[in-house]
Amino acid sequence: MALQHWVRLALTDGLGPITIKRLTELAGSAQEACELGEMRLRQVEGIGLARSQAIARALRESADRAVAELERCEQLGVRVIALDDPAYPPVLKTIHDPPPVLYMRGSLEDRDLNAIAIVGSRRCTHYGREQAGRFGALLAEAGFTVVSGGARGVDSAAHRGAMEHPHGRTIAVLGCGIDVTYPQENEPLFAQISSRGALLSEFPLGTPPLADNFPRRNRVVSGLSRGVIVIEGDLRSGAMITARLAGEEQGRVVFALPGRVDHPMSSGPHRLIRDGAVLVDGLQDIIEGLGPLPHEVSQPTLFGPPPEDQGPAKAAVPVPLTARQQTIVAALDEEPLAVDQIIQRSGLEAPVVLQELTWLSLKGLVRRVDGQTFARAHRRADH
Secondary structure, X not given: OHHHHHHHHXXXXXXXXXXXXXXXXXXXXXXXXXXXXXXXXXXXXXXXXXXXXXXXXXXXXXXXXXXXXXXXXXXXXXEEEEOOOOOOOHHHHOOOOOOOEEEEEEOOOHHHHOEEXXXXXXXXXXXXXXXXXXXXXXXXXXXXXXXXXXXXXXXXXXXXXXXXXXXXXXXXXXXXXXXXXXXXXXXXHHHHHHHHEEEEEXXXXXXXXXXXXXXXXXXHHHHOOOEEEEOOOOOOOHHHHHHHHHHHHXXXXXXXXXXXXXXXXXXXXXXXXXXXXXXXXXXXXXXHHOOOOOHHHOOOOOEOOOHHHOOOOOOOOEOOOOHHHHHHHHHOXXXXXXXXXXXXXXXXXXXXXXXXXXXXXXXXXXXXXXXXXXXXXXXXXOO
């Protein structure tokens, strides 16, 4: 029942993500928000006297639409996830304007918390397409989920690159209804993505791919991710909008791939690098450049608070590793081992091993010797 009220709010003309968030905070729940009268609506920042009457009327009219929308989603096999659903992506929830509902084909997994977005031009060069696929594959091999926008060019190449790895995952965020295929030629790609990750949209069923939808879509691409890699794009491109949202508004790390100095598609990444983005040419640059997860969703750290929080005479207090992290560390040697050997020794599934190796590398407990070869770090880790 609660889901129906969230969908009702999302379908109400005149309400956007920020206003819906304010409404639910004022009312205490989505259900109560749907019952607010004009007097209470006027108390919400951004509505006021002029809009309260129109919004109250629109809320009443959206009730039947919400029922029909959910019935249609059930027929199409589309899942709808509301903002208060435990399945809602926790990293996305930390942005200031999270979508009140997400339409989904496929599935989300815990390891999607460790996601990186790859964005760039639809009119990318051969180099841009090649590098998007390369980084998609590298990230997938390291246990990251690759997020992009499902568009032509860089986006499609990044999704395909992620799925080159047998356990690679990828998420496509659409700028149209989830039942609308855009671009049309990506229908087979979207089917593959939904079986190897998820297709997501915040837009109601049947929404066409209007130009205004894509900036909204971009904030979700970056909001789902720990960092954003810009492959190619001119200074006015959607990729630059995504980079600005990621870095300035969402606190994500922005990475940029350098290109030819005489090509217009390099102007965006080069401007980002000049302004402080992390220059990348390989996976290690990304791992070293990543910041911590937003504090609301941070994983338990492998070590206690930093020494400066404990006084100058105290060292960091070790915190026990999770059971599967202990298993992986115990399976490692000082000498490098291939991932397949680590999987065999640990007895864990490949996606779990890839994800945990990335986390352990970020914490300095495991060292990546080369692409898919790891060794135990020299510091003592198995405590």
